[in-house]
């Protein structure tokens with residue numbers, strides 16, 4: 001009897017999936033906007049280029065923003081929403097270290113897109129975020145890849161929905177977090193290579209100095225000097241070439257010079273060390289795997305016309 005009922009439910013699920021309208025399943029594809037907004041990619045490229053010329057923080061901040069958006073409620077630009085009651089994702093303590101420059105990259109690109117009459121109010125903020133992340137990577141010397149498009153913007157953003165990985169996570173915690181996004185250990189390691197760009201503030205790593213035996217002692221004394229001379233505003237780069245997207249991040253981990261505990265653990269834990277060594281010795285392999293992983297990250301929780309909208313102002317639902 002139980003198996004009969006199970007069989008019925010399986011059959012019913014198969015039938016109802018087959019009957020689902022196509023719009024209920026997100027269909028991302030490159031060139032989604034090619035007839036709607038033919039110059040989209042050129043417009044976003046030049047806008048991001050201008051933002052990057054204005055500040056070296058723009059590219060790292062825009063890349064991190066894309067991760068923090070996709071990881072919470074999916075890639076729906078909910079991280080951009082400003083709610084008048086103060087209950088929104090960006091005001092969660094875990095998002096307070098996101099740099100304003102990253103938000104500005106998106107607002108500038110959206111303004112540039114909307115200034116083209118063919119494109120006005122037709123391109124989602126979520127897609128602009130995905131394109132801006134690609135531009136931040138490729139214009140920093142990293143890989144260029146086709147970005148899948150066709151996301152709709154979410155209408156909801158709350159502090160309580162924010163669950164993000166922490167800099168003191170061990171490998172099991174990292175794996176369990178990323179598997180919740182449908183990403184494997186090697187995809188998590190490739191994506192951690194995003195830390196080839198940018199910096200971290202002292203509170204995220206200071207606790208490791210003098211206590212974490214996996215940290216190189218010379219690196220530890222440098223960091224100690226940085227943070228003790230400026231305990232509130234001190235920061236250090238996540239790898240030695242913080243404006244260049246390369247595999248130096250992984251070579252750095254081999255030398256015990258990873259800044260965050262969650263980065264260094266990828267080398268110190270023998271279950272992930274092989275992948276770190278592979279990327280450290282083969283930048284092409286890192287780039288290829290990073291592109292595949294960020295493309296997969298870009299599919300997380302994507303909204304459709306039925307569940308989202310094209311926001312006119314990225315800060316406010318329509």
Ligand code: HEM
Pocket residue numbers: 057059060061063064067097098099165166167168169174191192193194195197198199200201202204238260262
């Ligand atoms: C694996 C889990 C991760 C943890 C625990 C983590 C944690 C952190 C922390 C603590 C910072 C420093 C924030 C600050 O001081 O302002 C940071 C910065 C950054 N993260 Fe991650 N992150 C993770 C994954 C990722 C992923 C998947 C990406 C993108 C692919 C990414 C991109 C960045 C970038 C680019 C920065 C530099 C931001 C800047 O300079 O403004 N992170 N991350």
